[in-house]
Structure formats: structure tokens, C-alpha cells
Amino acid sequence: MKKQLPVLVILITGLLILTACNKGSNKDDPGKLNLYFTHLADGSTLEFDTLKYLNAAGNPYLVSEIQYFISDVTVYRDDGTAFLLDSGEDIHYVDTDLPDTWNYALPDDIEPGTYDSISFTFGINEEKNKSQLFVNPPESNMFWPELLNGGYHYMKLNGKWKSAGDTIRPFNFHMGIGQVYDTLTGVITDFVQNYFRVSLPASGFTIEPGKTVSFEVRMDVQQWFENPHVYDLNYWGGKMMQNQAALQTAKENGHNVFSVQKLLLE
Amino acid sequence: MSNDKRQKPVHPLLPPLAGGFILLAGLMLLFTTCQKHGPVDNVPAPTPYRIEIPYGFPTKLNIPVDNPMTVEGIELGRYLFYDGRLSGRTHPDSLMTCASCHRQERSFEAGVDHPDFPGGFPHGITGKPTHHVMLPMINLVWNQNGYGWSGFLYPDNPSEYFRNIEDFVRLAVEAPDEISGDTTRTRDLIQSIPGYPELFKKAFGSDKVTFRNIEKAIAQFVRTLISANSKFDKYMRGEVQLNQSELNGYVLFTTEEGADCFHCHGGFGNPLFTTHLFYNNGKDTVFTDPMDRFQVTGDPADHGAYKVTTLRNIELQGPYMHDGRFATLEEVIDLYSHNLKQSPYVSPLMHHVNDGGIQLTAGEKQDLLSFIKTLRDDDFLTNPAFAKPQSFPDEK
Ligand SMILES: [Cu+2]
Numbered sequence: 101m102k103k104q105l106p107v108l109v110i111l112i113t114g115l116l117i118l119t120a121c122n123k124g125s126n127k128d129d130p131g132k133l134n135l136y137f138t139h140l141a142d143g144s145t146l147e148f149d150t151l152k153y154l155n156a157a158g159n160p161y162l163v164s165e166i167q168y169f170i171s172d173v174t175v176y177r178d179d180g181t182a183f184l185l186d187s188g189e190d191i192h193y194v195d196t197d198l199p200d201t202w203n204y205a206l207p208d209d210i211e212p213g214t215y216d217s218i219s220f221t222f223g224i225n226e227e228k229n230k231s232q233l234f235v236n237p238p239e240s241n242m243f244w245p246e247l248l249n250g251g252y253h254y255m256k257l258n259g260k261w262k263s264a265g266d267t268i269r270p271f272n273f274h275m276g277i278g279q280v281y282d283t284l285t286g287v288i289t290d291f292v293q294n295y296f297r298v299s300l301p302a303s304g305f306t307i308e309p310g311k312t313v314s315f316e317v318r319m320d321v322q323q324w325f326e327n328p329h330v331y332d333l334n335y336w337g338g339k340m341m342q343n344q345a346a347l348q349t350a351k352e353n354g355h356n357v358f359s360v361q362k363l364l365l366e
Numbered sequence: 367m368s369n370d371k372r373q374k375p376v377h378p379l380l381p382p383l384a385g386g387f388i389l390l391a392g393l394m395l396l397f398t399t400c401q402k403h404g405p406v407d408n409v410p411a412p413t414p415y416r417i418e419i420p421y422g423f424p425t426k427l428n429i430p431v432d433n434p435m436t437v438e439g440i441e442l443g444r445y446l447f448y449d450g451r452l453s454g455r456t457h458p459d460s461l462m463t464c465a466s467c468h469r470q471e472r473s474f475e476a477g478v479d480h481p482d483f484p485g486g487f488p489h490g491i492t493g494k495p496t497h498h499v500m501l502p503m504i505n506l507v508w509n510q511n512g513y514g515w516s517g518f519l520y521p522d523n524p525s526e527y528f529r530n531i532e533d534f535v536r537l538a539v540e541a542p543d544e545i546s547g548d549t550t551r552t553r554d555l556i557q558s559i560p561g562y563p564e565l566f567k568k569a570f571g572s573d574k575v576t577f578r579n580i581e582k583a584i585a586q587f588v589r590t591l592i593s594a595n596s597k598f599d600k601y602m603r604g605e606v607q608l609n610q611s612e613l614n615g616y617v618l619f620t621t622e623e624g625a626d627c628f629h630c631h632g633g634f635g636n637p638l639f640t641t642h643l644f645y646n647n648g649k650d651t652v653f654t655d656p657m658d659r660f661q662v663t664g665d666p667a668d669h670g671a672y673k674v675t676t677l678r679n680i681e682l683q684g685p686y687m688h689d690g691r692f693a694t695l696e697e698v699i700d701l702y703s704h705n706l707k708q709s710p711y712v713s714p715l716m717h718h719v720n721d722g723g724i725q726l727t728a729g730e731k732q733d734l735l736s737f738i739k740t741l742r743d744d745d746f747l748t749n750p751a752f753a754k755p756q757s758f759p760d761e762k
Contacts, residue, residue, distance in 0.1 A: 237510065240424065243635020270716060272714060
């Protein structure tokens with residue numbers, strides 16, 4: 101939170117330099133896409149560790165930190181052609197405690213022209229989500245237990261809520277690969293991939309030769325608990341890693357948590 | 367927010383950037399100047415030392431750019447680590463060095479059976495007890511987040527004297543509750559001991575001993591203290607199988623519905639068995655320690671938070687917790703099982719706190735313990751390269 105300003109300053113300076121250097125650029129020079137992640141609740145910047153939010157189920161809650169992966173960013177031309185931006189860093193980690201992770205400068209070259217929209221995977225797809233993909237922290241701290249199919253959490257959203265009887269309880273809204281249990285033996289019989297694609301509404305843009313287009317990508321934390329399902333922490337409790345029904349509900353709510361805002365830098 | 371230590375300075379970026387430029391310019395000047403004069407006599411360059419990354423371990427190492435590891439530096443560091451004259455004193459009763467407290471056979475902690483520190487509560491040469499109990503020296507080269515229980519030494523600390531293991535050397539030599547010495551006296555004494563100046567020359571190109579080079583050599587040695595050959599490591603590499611109780615314990619350790627230790631203490635995907643992050647793990651309701659994580663970040667959420675310690679070799683590293691309140695691992699497991707306390711500061715990851723803990727049965731406790739004991743690495747505890755040298759430089 102506290103470092104947002106300097107990061108933006110650097111971002112803007114960087115972009116200015118980029119633009120400045122590209123004055124004499126060619127008509128066909130590729131452009132770039134840049135995503136900057138922010139976190140909101142009730143329409144304004146999320147404040148951490150204060151019990152000031154009320155979710156759709158009426159649970160008063162606070163958020164301590166949010167850590168998550170987004171991957172396989174794809175841009176779509178107006179003619180429907182899709183371009184998967186995976187030539188470089190194709191999985192990006194965002195951590196509300198680590199300002200360095202808030203900006204995602206996609207290394208991919210993007211053809212000049214008009215684009216309709218942007219989409220990405222929330223989490224990591226089945227093919228890539230394997231153990232030891234990341235050996236270095238902070239990403240490695242996201243590992244998902246071997247016994248639950250390995251790989252990585254898609255997200256850890258940690259906080260506390262005031263439950264019935266006014267007791268404060270911790271919740272770990274941890275999304276990742278789900279499991280199917282044999283009802284009699286309790287043995288795991290199958291795994292469920294819970295990653296999903298997010299299409300960003302109103303994310304059309306134009307790439308001019310040699311220029312970078314920058315978007316602020318906003319996660320509205322309230323949406324995780326709201327739409328289409330009301331996620332009542334009193335009902336689901338504080339954990340979900342081994343509860344596919346809870347994971348499924350969270351997954352379905354995840355389609356509406358992100359929105360974008362083009363950053364106007366010139 | 368408990369891991370954001372970067373919030374303290376108001377405008378942390380711009381002045382350091384400017385400072386960086388000045389430093390850079392200065393360094394370049396220095397370079398050119400130095401090259402003109404050249405070394406007076408030819409000292410062969412020290413031999414670079416490369417850390418081999420064990421299976422599954424991070425590839426990013428915390429080695430400051432101005433202290434690259436060399437075979438000669440490590441050799442010198444090992445002597446100093448074990449030489450009681452690091453205290454700057456020669457009387458047999460007044461010797462003290464790192465190894466006086468950090469013992470290899472106790473995973474470089476004091477251990478509950480330390481001959482001079484009953485129960486494993488160390489004190490300095492003057493008898494003053496240390497503020498907290500020991501931390502081990504295992505795999506420290508992979509810690510990017512902060513040394514000490516509160517993480518007060520971290521790489522991007524605005525204060526250049528509080529950044530890394532090098533600084534711990536100075537702090538240990540000066541601290542009244544540790545060696546209670548004086549860096550100049552230490553430097554002068556080491557300079558006067560036959561054999562040492564030659565070793566400094568081999569390691570750092572000059573036989574003039576500086577305290578900075580003492581710090582560098584010891585830090586290099588400490589960075590070689592790597593543990594990656596426990597039974598669990600062998601299991602990860604597919605070389606051995608765990609027994610049934612250990613496997614049950616592994617399941618408990620790494621599942622949310624089980625004992626849920628892995629979010630903080632690691633596992634297959636994080637073989638350091640710590641995230642090196644800082645949490646309040648629910649031991650108390652009142653927090654008055656002036657040297658907790660709050661002291662470093664100023665974030666009220668960090669009251670009573672300390673660094674998650676590695677569970678590698680943990681069975682040898684009692685007494686447990688920053689204040690050494692538990693003598694045995696059984697007591698620690700009882701804490702997490704039944705004795706947790708709710709407070710506004712407890713980490714949300716302690717999601718069982720309202721029930722007092724994870725409610726393990728006696729059998730489950732035994733299994734969890736069996737698993738934790740697979741993290742003991744006997745090769746590390748007996749590795750001759752980490753042990754006290756046969757003789758010191760002046761005894762050769
Ligand atoms: Cu989790």
C-alpha cells in the first residue's frame with residue numbers, strides 16, 4: 101500500500117522514457133502491454149487489517165493480505181483473432197505486501213492496431229501447474245500440497261470476520277486444485293482443476309507503433325463473496341482447500357472480481 | 367500486512383536513487399584511480415566458491431555483491447568462527463566466539479544441554495542473558511527477508527549497518543549480552559596472531575587485517591552451512607520411503623484439514639521449511655516484547671510476530687520459540703493442538719485458533735512428531751567442513 105506512489109512514479113517515468121525514445125518509430129514497430137494491479141473494496145482502495153467491510157452475506161470482515169497468480173494473458177483483435185502473450189513471463193504473481201509484484205510489464209511484442217479486449221487465466225492451467233515450477237520465494241511459498249495434487253495456490257486471501265456471537269475468526273480463502281473424496285473411505289479419487297478464464301470488460305485498446313498501453317487491473321474484493329453466489333463465511337467457515345463445493349462457489353464468483361481502467365499517461 | 371517491512375521511510379525511493387548515482391560515480395572514479403596504481407605485490411586471486419543448489423531449493427542466494435564467496439575466505443572465516451580470540455582477549459576465561467553459542471552438533475544453536483547455558487538460555491561473557499534464545503545457522507544463504515527473530519537485518523534496509531550476516535558479526539562482537547568486545551581490539555589482536563595476516567592476504571589481497579574483512583570471512587563461512595540431506599530430502603529425491611507414522615505425519619503437516627503447518631513452515635514445494643516471514647502464532651494475549659516484528663515495521667498488526675523458524679533439525683534446537691518457553695517438541699505440538707490463544711494480532715493463517723488449536727489425538731501427535739524428526743540431517747551435524755579446525759593458524 102504505502103509504496104504505491106513511488107512505483108507509479110517509476111512506472112510513469114519508464115513509460116515516458118519509452119515514449120520519448122520511440123519518437124522516430126516505424127509504422128510497423130510493435131507495441132507493449134502493461135498491467136498494474138490494484139485492490140479495492142466498496143469502490144475505494146482496500147485498507148488492510150481493519151474490520152471495516154461488510155460482505156453480501158452481512159459478515160463484517162478485514163483483509164490482511166492477498167497473493168495470487170494470473171497467467172496466459174490474451175488480447176483479441178477486432179476480427180476475433182486471439183494473441184496469447186506467452187513469449188516471456190507467462191505467469192505473474194501479485195502480492196499486496198510486495199510492491200514489486202504489482203506491475204506486470206508483458207515482454208511480448210504486440211502488432212499495432214485495434215484490439216477488442218483482454219482476457220487472462222486466474223490461477224495457472226493444468227499443464228503448467230506442476231510442483232517445482234517455482235523454486236524461489238515469494239512464488240514458491242504458494243505451493244499446493246503434494247497430496248492435493250501439488251502445484252500452486254491460485255490465490256491466498258487471508259483475513260478475519262466477525263461471526264455469529266461477535267467472535268472474530270480467521271479465514272483463509274485459498275483457491276487451487278480441488279479434490280473428490282470417496283464418501284465412505286475418505287480417500288481422494290479425483291482432482292478438479294479450478295482455474296478459470298477472466299474476460300476483462302471494456303478492455304479495448306489501440307496499439308500505436310512502438311508504444312505501450314497501460315491498464316490498471318482492479319480486483320474488487322467484495323465480489324468474491326457476492327456474485328452470483330452470496331458466500332457466507334458463517335456457512336463455509338474459515339478454510340476451503342479441501343472443500344470442492346466452496347472452491348466451486350469461489351470460482352464462479354471470480355468471473356466478476358476484475359475490471360480495468362486505462363491509465364492515461366500522456 | 368505483517369510482512370511489509372518497507373513502509374517505514376516516507377519517501378524511500380528517490381533519495382536512495384540519487385545516492386545510488388553518486389555512489390556509482392564515486393565507485394567508477396575509485397576504479398580508475400585504483401587501476402593506475404595497481405597492486406604493490408602480486409597476490410593470486412582467491413578461488414571462487416560456488417554453492418551447489420540442492421534438489422528443490424531456491425536458486426536465488428542472499429550474497430552481498432561486495433562479498434563474493436571464495437575458498438580462502440571461507441577457510442579464514444571458519445578459523446575466526448571457532449577462535450575465542452575473536453573477543454579481542456587472550457585470557458582463557460575471557461575467550462568467546464560464535465561457536466561458544468552456535469554449536470554444530472546442535473544445529474548451530476546452544477542446545478538445551480549446553481554446558482555453560484543451562485536449559486539452552488545463553489548469556490554473554492559478562493553473564494548478561496541474551497534478549498531472545500538462539501536461532502540456528504542452517505541454510506541462511508536462502509533467507510532474503512531478514513535475520514534475527516524480528517528480521518531487523520534485511521538487504522534493503524536504509525541503514526547500511528543492518529543488512530546481512532556480516533553485520534551480525536559486528537553486533538555479536540560488540541553486544542554486552544554476547545561477546546562484549548570492541549572491534550578495534552579484536553582487529554588488532556587478530557593482526558598480531560602469527561598465521562592470520564597471511565590468511566587475510568590470501569582471502570582479501572592484503573595482510574592488513576580490517577574488521578570489515580573479519581565480518582566478510584565469517585559471513586562467507588556461515589553461508590556454507592547448508593542442510594539438504596535429511597531423511598525427508600532423500601524421500602523428496604525418491605531415494606528412501608517414509609514409514610507409516612512419518613507418512614501420516616506428513617499428511618497432517620501439509621493439509622489444511624490436518625495440522626496445517628505448511629503454510630508457514632513449508633514442505634515439498636518449499637524445502638527450506640520456513641517462509642522466513644513473520645507471524646504471531648497465537649501463544650499469548652498480551653505483547654510487551656520491545657524486540658518483536660512491530661519494532662521493525664511499526665505496523666500494529668505485527669505485535670507479537672516473529673520469524674517463522676525452519677523446522678530442519680528442529681529436534682536439536684530447543685528450547686523453543688523466541689523466548690525459549692518450551693523445552694520439548696511435545697510441548698510445542700500441544701500448543702498448536704490445544705493451547706492457542708486468540709488476540710487481535712494472531713495471524714489469520716492460524717485458522718484453528720478459536721478452537722484452541724488443531725485438536726490432534728495422541729496418535730496424531732506422535733505421527734506429526736515422527737514426520738518432524740525426518741527433518742534431522744546427521745550429515746549436516748557431523749560435516750567435518752563445518753567443524754572446529756584441528757588447529758589454529760598460529761599452532762601450525
Ligand atoms: Cu492454503
